[in-house]
Amino acid sequence: IADEGDGTPWWSFIDRIPAGDKLGHLCLxxxxxxxxxxxxxxxxxxxxxxxxxxxxxxxxLEELSQAFIKTRHLDLFDWLADLxxxxxGQLGTMKFSRFLKSRATTAP
Numbered sequence: 001i002a003d004e005g006d007g008t009p010w011w012s013f014i015d016r017i018p019a020g021d022k023l024g025h026l027c028l029x030x031x032x033x034x035x036x037x038x039x040x041x042x043x044x045x046x047x048x049x050x051x052x053x054x055x056x057x058x059x060x061l062e063e064l065s066q067a068f069i070k071t072r073h074l075d076l077f078d079w080l081a082d083l084x085x086x087x088x089g090q091l092g093t094m095k096f097s098r099f100l101k102s103r104a105t106t107a108p
Contacts (some may be wrong), residue, residue, distance in 0.1 A: 025081035026088070029059065033089020038096070052090045059086070 014020035033055055034069035042050040063079045 002027075010040075022077060022081040025078050026085045029055075029085030030088040030092070031046045031085075033086045034092045035095035037090055041097075049090055049093075052086055055086055056083070 033052060037049055037051050040051045044046055044050075045053070058093060059082045060079065061108065063074065063082065065076040
């Protein structure tokens, strides 16, 4: 929808929210990161899950591609909001997984 320039009727309410676009990126990417990390558990490389690295690559390429679509624009702050969403989603998954493990070990 956004690539064709038809996003305004669908997303115009976001313009009325202060920093709505960035908040949208944060929430949508955070949710996607959380669900993908739950669905595809992977080992971690230091602090980052492989699933999160894959999402980072895909999101970076998607954001960079907007420079070549005339109805879109490349925005560093959208990408930074995506990064924050990825981090929050991964951290949420780690906390949730620990919570589930602790519940499983203490269950009667």
